[in-house]
Amino acid sequence: MPEVPLRADAARNRTRILDAAEAVFAELGPTASTEEVARRAGVAIGTVFRHFPTKKDLLAAIMKRLLAQLVADAGEHDLFSFFRHVVAEAAAKKTVADLLAAADLDIRLPEAAAHLRDAVETLLTTAQSSGAVTSDVRLPEVMALLVSLCQGALHGGWDQALQSRILDVVFTGLRPHS
Known part of the structure; x- marks a missing residue:
């Protein structure tokens, strides 16, 4: 309906x-x-x-809105700047993620998550076409890296300098090897 x-x-x-x-x-x-x-x-x-x-409905709406904003933001970034942006957002939205975990809520947003995957896939394809990212990197690896980095930013107590160094290491691995 x-x-x-x-x-x-x-x-x-x-x-x-x-x-x-x-x-x-x-x-x-x-x-x-x-x-x-x-x-x-x-x-x-x-x-x-x-x-x-319910509070769960409120949290789901917040998460859906945050995911939609990330999808919109993807259009303003290349793959590397998008990674930096998403990791910074994850660190800034820490308490929402903590609330979801603390309440042990099972909030599933498959459609919103699919839109984010599609946006990241477009960024990856563009980066590979321009030669900025090696052609053997696939979307599942990029999504796993993005999720892992966000979890690290959420729970790792990273300061800005450490976050930047970690992203530089990841970006080195994504770039074509000489």
Whole structure:
């Protein structure tokens, strides 16, 4: 069944709720309440639950929005700058990922993840066509590297210098060998 477009005021409330939820979870972590999200969004708790019946639904919407933003961002980058951007975003969004892990939620976003894979595949193909990346590298390896780097940024306590050095090592491995 097709999604019914939201009224303008409902769409604004949804956006305010998602913005507030990202900020609340970033600041307060896994114990953040939906009541705090509602307060910061300037809406009643019933409005939050009308848009997101459960906290899991709210988290799924946040993750879907973050993935969609990464897909949009891919169009502004080459493969290497996209890696840097995504790893930086992963480090910045740490508390959302921690919240998902802490709550042991099974949030599956296959369509959003497929769009991200497609965007990365386009970046990889372009990089290989230009000779910036060796032709024997495949998408599953690139996705595994990207996921691993994001996990490292999330949980490794990397400072900016270490993050940069690690990315340089990965990029060396992706480039054609003399």
